[in-house]
Amino acid sequence: MYEICALFVGIGLRMWLFRMPRVLLWISSRPEIETPLTSWGRLIEGEALMRNSQSYQNKHSYHGSTLLLALISYLNLNAPFLVEILFIASDVISAVALYLFAQKFLRKELKSQKECKEKLFKGVSSILIKPEHVSKVPTIICALYMCNPFSLATCISKSSVTFNNLFLALFLLSAVQGSIWQMAFYVALSTYETLYPVQLLLATGLCAWKYQEKPSTLKICYLKSLACFTFWMALILTLSFLCEPTTSSLLSHYKFILSAPDQTPNVGVFWYFFTEVFDHFHTFFMCVFQINVLIYSIPMSIKLKSHPVFLVFMLIAITGIFKSYPSVGDASLWLCLLPLWSHTFSYLRYPSVTGAMLLTSTILCPVMWHMWINAHSANANFYFAATLAYTTALVLITTDTAMAYLNWHVRIREGLKPCVAGTSEKAVLRLMN
Amino acid sequence: MKLKLLVVWAIFIQSVVVHCKEMDAYHESVTMDVINNNKLYSFFNFTTIWDFSDKFAPHHYNLFPRTLGELILKYQVAELHFTMTQGLWRNHQWGLPHASAPTGAQLWVWFDGNTVDVDKNWIGFTNALSGLFCASLNFINKAVTVTPTMSFFPTGAFEGGYPNNKFLRYGTLSRENLCTENLTPWMKLLPCGSRAGPASLLNPSQLHHSRFLSIGIHFMTQCQSPDCLKTFVELQQHISVVFDIGSGTHQDFTLRSLFLHLIKPACPLASTSVIKFKVPSDASISPPIKKIEEFYLVQNLFELTSDTNYKVKLNKQHLETIHIPEGITSHCFPTGLGLEGGLRCSLVNNLPKNVTVVFFQVVPWFLYTQLHTLKLETESGHRIQPDIVNFAPAKIRESPHKLELVFMLLAQEVTVLNIQFTRGFQTWTEHPPDANHGYYISPACLTIPTVELGNLSRDHSSKVQRIFSEALLITIPVPDFSMPYNVICLVCTVIAVAFGSLHNLTTRRLQKVSPKHKSPLKKKIDWLLEKICKKALDQEKNPSDTR
Numbered sequence: 005m006y007e008i009c010a011l012f013v014g015i016g017l018r019m020w021l022f023r024m025p026r027v028l029l030w031i032s033s034r035p036e037i038e039t040p041l042t043s044w045g046r047l048i049e050g051e052a053l054m055r056n057s058q059s060y061q062n063k064h065s066y067h068g069s070t071l072l073l074a075l076i077s078y079l080n081l082n083a084p085f086l087v088e089i090l091f092i093a094s095d096v097i098s099a100v101a102l103y104l105f106a107q108k109f110l111r112k113e114l115k116s117q118k119e120c121k122e123k124l125f126k127g128v129s130s131i132l133i134k135p136e137h138v139s140k141v142p143t144i145i146c147a148l149y150m151c152n153p154f155s156l157a158t159c160i161s162k163s164s165v166t167f168n169n170l171f172l173a174l175f176l177l178s179a180v181q182g183s184i185w186q187m188a189f190y191v192a193l194s195t196y197e198t199l200y201p202v203q204l205l206l207a208t209g210l211c212a213w214k215y216q217e218k219p220s221t222l223k224i225c226y227l228k229s230l231a232c233f234t235f236w237m238a239l240i241l242t243l244s245f246l247c248e249p250t251t252s253s254l255l256s257h258y259k260f261i262l263s264a265p266d267q268t269p270n271v272g273v274f275w276y277f278f279t280e281v282f283d284h285f286h287t288f289f290m291c292v293f294q295i296n297v298l299i300y301s302i303p304m305s306i307k308l309k310s311h312p313v314f315l316v317f318m319l320i321a322i323t324g325i326f327k328s329y330p331s332v333g334d335a336s337l338w339l340c341l342l343p344l345w346s347h348t349f350s351y352l353r354y355p356s357v358t359g360a361m362l363l364t365s366t367i368l369c370p371v372m373w374h375m376w377i378n379a380h381s382a383n384a385n386f387y388f389a390a391t392l393a394y395t396t397a398l399v400l401i402t403t404d405t406a407m408a409y410l411n412w413h414v415r416i417r418e419g420l421k422p423c424v425a426g427t428s429e430k431a432v433l434r435l436m437n
Numbered sequence: 438m439k440l441k442l443l444v445v446w447a448i449f450i451q452s453v454v455v456h457c458k459e460m461d462a463y464h465e466s467v468t469m470d471v472i473n474n475n476k477l478y479s480f481f482n483f484t485t486i487w488d489f490s491d492k493f494a495p496h497h498y499n500l501f502p503r504t505l506g507e508l509i510l511k512y513q514v515a516e517l518h519f520t521m522t523q524g525l526w527r528n529h530q531w532g533l534p535h536a537s538a539p540t541g542a543q544l545w546v547w548f549d550g551n552t553v554d555v556d557k558n559w560i561g562f563t564n565a566l567s568g569l570f571c572a573s574l575n576f577i578n579k580a581v582t583v584t585p586t587m588s589f590f591p592t593g594a595f596e597g598g599y600p601n602n603k604f605l606r607y608g609t610l611s612r613e614n615l616c617t618e619n620l621t622p623w624m625k626l627l628p629c630g631s632r633a634g635p636a637s638l639l640n641p642s643q644l645h646h647s648r649f650l651s652i653g654i655h656f657m658t659q660c661q662s663p664d665c666l667k668t669f670v671e672l673q674q675h676i677s678v679v680f681d682i683g684s685g686t687h688q689d690f691t692l693r694s695l696f697l698h699l700i701k702p703a704c705p706l707a708s709t710s711v712i713k714f715k716v717p718s719d720a721s722i723s724p725p726i727k728k729i730e731e732f733y734l735v736q737n738l739f740e741l742t743s744d745t746n747y748k749v750k751l752n753k754q755h756l757e758t759i760h761i762p763e764g765i766t767s768h769c770f771p772t773g774l775g776l777e778g779g780l781r782c783s784l785v786n787n788l789p790k791n792v793t794v795v796f797f798q799v800v801p802w803f804l805y806t807q808l809h810t811l812k813l814e815t816e817s818g819h820r821i822q823p824d825i826v827n828f829a830p831a832k833i834r835e836s837p838h839k840l841e842l843v844f845m846l847l848a849q850e851v852t853v854l855n856i857q858f859t860r861g862f863q864t865w866t867e868h869p870p871d872a873n874h875g876y877y878i879s880p881a882c883l884t885i886p887t888v889e890l891g892n893l894s895r896d897h898s899s900k901v902q903r904i905f906s907e908a909l910l911i912t913i914p915v916p917d918f919s920m921p922y923n924v925i926c927l928v929c930t931v932i933a934v935a936f937g938s939l940h941n942l943t944t945r946r947l948q949k950v951s952p953k954h955k956s957p958l959k960k961k962i963d964w965l966l967e968k969i970c971k972k973a974l975d976q977e978k979n980p981s982d983t984r
Contacts, residue, residue: 033776045807045859049830052809056826065805065830265833267862273928279864279916280924296932303943322939326932377914378775384916388924396931403938414947424951431949435941436956 007103007146011096014150018092021160031161036369036391039329040266041067041198044162051077063253067260069197071240072164074247087162094166095159098173098337099149105177106142106344109313112180112215114138125419131412133347141343148340155340158333165333168197172320172337175204179316182215184208184225188232196240199261200323203301205233207319210305210312262294264328269387271369272330273395276388297326314409317341321402325395332366335398342405351408351415358400365394461487462708463500463628467635467700468733470715470895471682472531474751476648477690480535480895481635481676483627488669493658500706501672502626504569509656512562513549515604516591517656521572523615524649524679528766528904529785535895536675538651539880539905541611542572545589548604550596559606571618577608580802583839586827588797588884592899593657594668609799611877611908612869615650617641623652626674629704634738635712637701638692639676649679682751691748699746703738710738712747719752763787764893765794765846767883769906772855776914778804779857782881782906786846788889793824793845795884796854800838801876802831803861804911810857813842815850860913868915875912880905 021027031037032045040046050066050073066073079086114133117124124132149155158165171194178186187208194201209226216225244254260266267279274293281289300322308315317338324334349355368390375382414433415422424431463485470478485500487493498506509517520538546562548555559582567574586602620641624631631639644650653675661667682690692700703710713733714722724745726734765786772779780800786792800806808828813821823844831838838858846852883904887894894902955963 048809049807052807053828053830056808056828062829064832065807267864269862273931275862276916276924277928279862280921281864282921283864283866293932296936300939300943304939307943322935325935384914385920392927392931396934399931399935399938403935403942406939406942410942410947418949422949424949429951432952432954433947434950434954435945436948436950437945 007143010143010147010150011099013147014099014156015092015096017151017156018095018159019088021156022088028160031157034157034161034370035269035373036271036332036366037157037161038163039270039331040268041260041329042163042165042331042333047073047076047164048080051080064256067257067266068164069257070244070248070253072167072197091159091162091166094170095150095155098166098170099146101170101173101177102149102340103142103146105173105180106145106341107138108177108180109344110138110141124416128416128420131347131350131415131420137347141346144343145340148343149336152336152340154332154336158331158336163331163333164197165331168194168201169333169337171197172201176313176316179207179211179313180215182212182217184212184216184228184232187211188229189236192233192236192240195237196244198327199258200297200327203298203319203323204316205229206301206305207312207316208233210309210315214310214312261328263290269373269384269391270329270331271391271394272328273326273392274328276384276391279384293326294328297323297328311409311413314345314406317344318402318406321398325398325402339401342401345405345409348405348408348412351411352404353407354400354404358397358404361393361397362401365390365397369394461485461500463704463706464709465627465634465636465704465707465738466709466711466713467638468535468713468715469749471717471720471749471751472679474717475682476531477680477682477695478531478534479638479676479678479680481639481674481678482535483636483674485628485672486669487672488661493670500628501670505626505654505656505672508562508565508569512558512565513552514546514558514562514656515549515595515658516547516593517544517654518546518589518592519544519566519570519655520651520653520675521570521613521615521619522649522651523645524647524651525907526649526651526677526679526905529763531679533764533890533894533896533902533904534677536651536653536655536677537903537905538653538677539609539611539882540908541609541877541879542574542577542613543607543609543879544574544577545585545605545607547591547595548606550604552604555604555606563608570622571616572613574610574613576610576613579835581610581799581837582606582608583799583829583837585797585839585841587795587825587841587843588882590901591657592655593659593671594665595658607799609879611879615652617645620644620652623654623674626654627704628706632704633701634704634707634710635700636704637744638696638698640697643695643697644676644678647678647680649677651675651677653677689748689750691746693746699744700738700741701744702741712736712738714747714749716749717751721750723748723750764890765792765883765885765904767881767904767906769881769909771878771909771911773857776860777857778860778911779810779855780806780878780909782854784846784852784854784883786848786850786852788848790848790889791845792848792885792889793843796840796842796844797882797884798840799879800831800840800858801878802833802835802837803863803876803913804838804858804878805861806830806838806840806856806858808840808856810855811840812855813844813852815847815852817850821845821847821852860911862914862916865916865918865921868918872915872918873912875910878909878911880908 046066047068050063053063053065054077076087079090110133114135117133171190175187175190175194178190191201191204191208208229209222212225212229213222241254264274264278267275269275277289278286301319304315304318308318321338324330324338327334369387372382372386372390376384376387411433422431422433423429465483468480472478487501494510495501495506521542522538522540525540526534526537544563544566546559548558552558556579560578563574563577584602584605585607589605589607624636624639627636629636631637655673656670658668658670661669680695682695700712713735714726715733716722722734724747726736728735765784765788767782767784769780769782772781780798813823815821821844823842825843827841829839840856885902885904887897887900887902890902896902
């Protein structure tokens, strides 16, 4: 019931904000929300260039994907009012998908908790997942996604991060259902848009292995997911090629993501670094930064083998923080999923610090931007500091959540106040070799 | 006897050589136009014409400058147009110039029809030319070069097929200043240098005291007959200077007062050498000039016997400005604040008829111009639909934005062209030394057929007139140039925080340990500290041991 209210409130907010041109203008100039890769202005420009030149060689201003451009230009020509509805619908479907995903996931977790009751320590029932979680948390997630300012801003600015979040939300829903075909489809769609979700393939196999009705070995799950992903990717690329019969547009899209030539400020770590790095180190650091986004997938897949949904959460978070052109919309998805792990919140080491840091840096970013660009009373370092604080806050939230999660899993087996082996001395949990 | 034969043979060879030599001729002239009774427009034109039976491939240079000729041959240049200008030509006050040029340096070259790699030749040619003229033309790289499709057609004969624009390259540097060190090599290209003829008036330091100064070099192949079976090459060197003349009650000026030099008799190598004056009918020139040709008082410099200082006396009663009928003027302005910017060009058509013009504008790659914001309308709000819109967006760091439009300027109307851009960002090494000075958007070029302008045009030999607008200065946000090391450290710290935590989480397990448990590293550190403290304490207790 409450989730329907939340949906309607969210829809209402979006429709109201779409009618306010000054808000739209202000938001479309925010570098935290719009990036050269995802912005609506660039998409409209790409459409105008395509119509003007009738050739595909001339679309250098637009760096996004071809299918999105084809879809939006078709809608703009035939039914312009549908564009806003498309973005609102995308958000609504994401919220509903996240709601269903959270419900199914928590139900399955509760079920597996009940089945493994003997392995649990006595007296840990206060920190276990309870039926209230199953009823309340999905509503909270749905409401958070519909009403949080990050996803509101992303939807209003008509950036393509909305569609990316939609694909990831649908991926999560299909993950708990264990359906490889659907998972591979959504991973392929996300990878086509922004290259980085390809690392979710590792999680696909694990989710399928854990949540499938018919149990099979991990190897078969991986092979199947790879094959499905290849099939869907080939299909999407063929469609894209049919829309625009040049390979240069597709390659230029991925080349833009990987080489990040546009140094426009955003909330990421790339822009100021590559503005200031010494020229002869440019390629080296570009490789390092791109590897940094993708490298965590393998060790985390090994560590979180039996917790594939948490693995997906971590991968989405790390990608959203360290990708070449991030925006607040990338963070909004996984920040909304934090209530899923609310049972582990008592083991967060510094939640107030990171929360305050995130809030402060989010508020400071537009202030510093105005002082730098409009008022000329600050310089680039001010804005850089605000975005760096934002990134650090997100990093700390991610690592703290992971630590709390692992902590919880140890405590439910070892007890709320575990003792050192053999003695009654109170022990401390530390990461050791 | 043998000596006689040798002499006869030498004379015979000489005559054969002389007969085989292509005929070249050098014409020099300076035109002095008094504009509005308060400005003097001096236009110096030095033209070398060389009759070649077929392709330009000289073995022996005579009047044509060898330094330029060798460059033209090496880089397979079919047509060269190079101008360097200081100041802005004010069309609405001074009328149309003999040779129009935008502020800064402008270079456009048509390469030969059988050039294999035009871009390589272009880079080589710009670098060579920058050495020849002591100008920083080497900054014309691929990020500044465009290929216009409708604006800069060849002015002479061109063999590459009609107009195959892949042989054209255009580059402008609005930041380039015209200095005396550019004038000196330019004057060295003249057959007589600055020792005779109109070139003797050119005093580099005095020329810079003018309102407008422009030097130009134009090389082209012209057809001798309509069927173009025979061609000749033409090298034109121009200088345009606009001086302020007189002030207050005196409107008189002399050549010495403006140029600080007297005009010397003609260069002996010239075929024609003239000085022309266009003054109001009630003005007087001394020494007097009798010959009149098409509103100009023409004096043949071959008739001068010594250095002459012409004195022009203007009628003091004609203090009000003589109205010059305005044709078409163009003014451009930057708009917008913050990151949003825009270009607004206001094109005034004072002619009584509609004129179709070609508008050409190049915007640097880091000012992301948006085609969908292009608006063309009259001041009264009437939307104009351009006939052709040719927009090439920039490739980041590889080519600039190029906008070419063909549209009609309505009679007696002001047409306004608006296009928006977003200011972009550059890396710290790409900023020039004075980064806060800003960047120039090169002047917009309006190409108008000469027939439409009729009598307003001073230059009747070319088919098009070009009107250039102002060069615009745009500032873009700059990074902090003192910060490279700090930024690298800070960003890598944040990444290291993430990497370290995730590395720990994935490679280690949570284990129960006693609170008193120390890691091996901590144990070693504590042992070291204990040892150091113990040693210090021992030394304190027994100071005598150290003696």
